[in-house]
Amino acid sequence: MTTIGRRLAAMMLLAAATTAAGCGSARAGSPTARSSRAQGSKYSSETARPVGLASTGTSAQGAAATSGAPSEAFVDGYRAFEKRQYAVASERLSYAASALPTLADYALYYLGRSQLENGEPAAAAKSFERLLRDYPESVNAPAAEVSLAETYLKLGRASDAFQTASRTVKRARTAAIRARARMVLGRAALAMGNWRGAYGALMALRNEYPRSAEDVEARKLAYSILAQHPSLEKTGSAQYHLDEAALLLREGAPALALVQVREGLGLSPSREMRAELVFLEATALRSSPRRAEAAYLEYLRLAPEGVSAPVALERLALIYWDRNRMEQARRMFAEIVKRFPRSRLAPAAMLRIGRILEEEKKFDLARGEYLRILHRYPDSEAASQARFRAPWMYYMTGRYALAAASFQAMRMKARSASERDKFTYWRARALEESGNRSGARRIFARLSQGVQSNYYPALAALRVRAPMPFLPASVAELPKLEPLPALSGSAAFHLKRAIALQKLGLNQLAPGELWALYLHATGEPSLSRVVLAGFLASDAYYDAIVAAARMERRGELDRNVAERIRYPRGYHGLVSAAARRERIDPWFLFALIRQESLFNPRATSVSDARGLMQLLPSTGYRMARDDGRADPRRLDLYDPQVNVELGAAYLAKLLAMFQGDQMKAAAAYNAGEHAVEKWLRLSPGSDDEWVENITYRETREYVKRVIGGKREYQLLYGSDAAKSASAAPRRSSG
Numbered sequence: 001m002t003t004i005g006r007r008l009a010a011m012m013l014l015a016a017a018t019t020a021a022g023c024g025s026a027r028a029g030s031p032t033a034r035s036s037r038a039q040g041s042k043y044s045s046e047t048a049r050p051v052g053l054a055s056t057g058t059s060a061q062g063a064a065a066t067s068g069a070p071s072e073a074f075v076d077g078y079r080a081f082e083k084r085q086y087a088v089a090s091e092r093l094s095y096a097a098s099a100l101p102t103l104a105d106y107a108l109y110y111l112g113r114s115q116l117e118n119g120e121p122a123a124a125a126k127s128f129e130r131l132l133r134d135y136p137e138s139v140n141a142p143a144a145e146v147s148l149a150e151t152y153l154k155l156g157r158a159s160d161a162f163q164t165a166s167r168t169v170k171r172a173r174t175a176a177i178r179a180r181a182r183m184v185l186g187r188a189a190l191a192m193g194n195w196r197g198a199y200g201a202l203m204a205l206r207n208e209y210p211r212s213a214e215d216v217e218a219r220k221l222a223y224s225i226l227a228q229h230p231s232l233e234k235t236g237s238a239q240y241h242l243d244e245a246a247l248l249l250r251e252g253a254p255a256l257a258l259v260q261v262r263e264g265l266g267l268s269p270s271r272e273m274r275a276e277l278v279f280l281e282a283t284a285l286r287s288s289p290r291r292a293e294a295a296y297l298e299y300l301r302l303a304p305e306g307v308s309a310p311v312a313l314e315r316l317a318l319i320y321w322d323r324n325r326m327e328q329a330r331r332m333f334a335e336i337v338k339r340f341p342r343s344r345l346a347p348a349a350m351l352r353i354g355r356i357l358e359e360e361k362k363f364d365l366a367r368g369e370y371l372r373i374l375h376r377y378p379d380s381e382a383a384s385q386a387r388f389r390a391p392w393m394y395y396m397t398g399r400y401a402l403a404a405a406s407f408q409a410m411r412m413k414a415r416s417a418s419e420r421d422k423f424t425y426w427r428a429r430a431l432e433e434s435g436n437r438s439g440a441r442r443i444f445a446r447l448s449q450g451v452q453s454n455y456y457p458a459l460a461a462l463r464v465r466a467p468m469p470f471l472p473a474s475v476a477e478l479p480k481l482e483p484l485p486a487l488s489g490s491a492a493f494h495l496k497r498a499i500a501l502q503k504l505g506l507n508q509l510a511p512g513e514l515w516a517l518y519l520h521a522t523g524e525p526s527l528s529r530v531v532l533a534g535f536l537a538s539d540a541y542y543d544a545i546v547a548a549a550r551m552e553r554r555g556e557l558d559r560n561v562a563e564r565i566r567y568p569r570g571y572h573g574l575v576s577a578a579a580r581r582e583r584i585d586p587w588f589l590f591a592l593i594r595q596e597s598l599f600n601p602r603a604t605s606v607s608d609a610r611g612l613m614q615l616l617p618s619t620g621y622r623m624a625r626d627d628g629r630a631d632p633r634r635l636d637l638y639d640p641q642v643n644v645e646l647g648a649a650y651l652a653k654l655l656a657m658f659q660g661d662q663m664k665a666a667a668a669y670n671a672g673e674h675a676v677e678k679w680l681r682l683s684p685g686s687d688d689e690w691v692e693n694i695t696y697r698e699t700r701e702y703v704k705r706v707i708g709g710k711r712e713y714q715l716l717y718g719s720d721a722a723k724s725a726s727a728a729p730r731r732s733s734g
Contacts, residue, residue, distance in 0.1 A: 073093070238270075279306075429688070661687065
């Protein structure tokens with residue numbers, strides 16, 4: 001490393017240590033300088049006093065802080081915290097922490113956070129200490145503990161920070177809190193001069209939580225430590241650069257991974273090591289297909305039978321397929337099957353050969369490939385698709401009698417209700433195309449009454465006039481909170497808080513208590529009922545769906561009740577209003593939101609799609625700008641109202657683009673309008689045929705789930721949503 005580089009690293013370390021220590025070491029003999037062990041308690045004994053009352057300012061301010069009911073003070077304080085009005089929050093929450101025992105742990109937690117934002121770390125530490133001492137069972141305890149560790153760092157109490165974070169790493173259940181604790185361990189060890197311990201903690205963070213909020217900071221700090229103490233790693237070895245490049249790819253930093261690869265290649269590694277470095281180079285270049293192609297070919301030259309060879313062949317084949325180099329793509333897929341027949345990629349490669357042959361209109365050759373999959377890999381995932389596509393080739397070439405017979409034969413091998421319904425539907429379609437319309441109509445009529453699956457019965461209903469079937473789940477009674485079971489101990493602790501939060505209208509805080517209560521619900525039907533009812537009452541639809549699925553698997557919840565919970569009318573008012581405003585079928589909108597996020601308003605994808613309708617920031621900005629919203633770049637896409645309004649507007653745009661066709665609009669919502677236009681060019685035809693020919697399996701299944709989900713909502717709720725939507729305000733014509 002150059003002299004300048006070492007100086008820069010030293011400056012970064014100095015800044016990191018200074019940040020960790022706050023404004024310097026605490027004065028000797030001051031409360032913040034004494035260790036918790038010296039005080040005879042895990043946390044400060046001073047926390048026995050009401051927190052924050054001494055720091056609220058004038059007596060007039062103190063009088064204002066204690067005015068009103070304690071519950072009112074808590075709500076005011078929490079709302080002020082949400083609005084970043086931290087001084088007001090501190091005053092109100094300080095009073096609530098002393099006067100509202102039922103929710104004192106919540107008051108202390110948000111008081112501590114407000115005090116931190118106000119620049120009062122010593123007061124914040126006392127708040128967190130008191131919470132952990134008096135309410136160890138609190139759902140806020142893990143977050144308070146890691147916040148306390150971070151606060152100790154600000155106060156220069158590195159040893160206390162290290163000890164507290166160590167406990168958090170062992171006890172916390174969520175990855176986000178453990179990642180924060182690892183970060184504190186690294187910074188605290190650094191502040192204490194323990195370079196090796198700091199580096200180990202930071203590298204553990206990177207390896208265990210490679211895309212966490214702390215990951216980038218941990219990486220920069222680890223690099224700085226390594227620059228000052230190169231003996232911590234064998235940085236002059238190709239193995240180090242190989243491992244670091246692999247980790248950087250996991251962290252989503254391909255450009256940095258390329259730097260490591262090239263440094264490793266510059267060390268004249270062995271042929272085997274060179275091959276693995278080149279494979280990582282190709283992986284890092286995936287956004288540049290031509291350069292990635294060259295790197296994969298080089299890897300295969302170096303290691304034709306290497307451990308990564310099947311993956312390299314597959315990725316090369318996909319590059320060629322995407323660039324319409326069909327012959328080369330087929331040859332690469334065939335190489336996987338020939339050279340690595342036991343690889344998990346082999347059956348998928350055969351399936352893709354079949355799909356390429358379909359695109360080339362070589363349907364009989366494609367059918368042969370699908371039959372070979374069924375013979376060689378009958379239990380593979382590829383075989384489940386090949387079972388359909390083999391008879392589908394007869395249908396695509398107009399040999400409808402053969403198709404009908406083949407669909408019927410394959411139906412006998414179906415492994416699920418939805419797969420049986422698929423073969424039934426397409427047998428009827430083949431009969432219809434062959435001229436046997438009466439036979440087809442009888443099959444469609446029967447299928448339209450099925451309730452074991454939804455997509456194909458929905459298609460069948462479009463072809464015949466049939467009444468909507470009765471769905472038992474539509475009359476299933478949802479769980480109710482009352483009567484409450486007699487509880488004690490930890491279960492009573494959490495139930496009491498869940499109810500208190502709901503009574504105050506703070507539904508967003510209740511799910512944490514309900515999940516804590518869920519841990520006590522195994523084998524307790526009355527408690528399971530309360531947990532589910534609590535989730536539903538709190539508008540925690542995602543939590544209810546997850547809990548209901550688990551309870552049903554354990555045999556603790558009636559399947560019809562579980563089915564109704566799995567398809568909630570989540571955010572009913574928002575969705576109905578947006579459907580009316582954009583003139584969208586409300587059931588279609590409900591189904592699409594369910595498929596996108598399971599009604600989780602905090603959902604985030606690896607591509608940074610956000611919220612209920614999984615909007616990318618770029619899409620949200622574009623729709624907000626078109627809608628004339630002020631400052632569209634600052635919109636919160638995790639806000640349910642903002643997300644649903646913009647998402648519905650985008651869906652309406654897609655529906656208009658595709659003449660109201662819900663299948664194509666759903667496909668475009670998932671894969672983009674350009675992909676849909678490409679598939680339309682490749683496979684024109686009726687909607688049901690077009691969906692089966694969508695190249696991306698994810699999008700193909702997405703469309704089926706959305707259209708099938710729409711039917712499920714119709715069966716469960718009848719015309720309720722349509723009535724609600726009709727009462728919602730229309731979009732202004734201006």
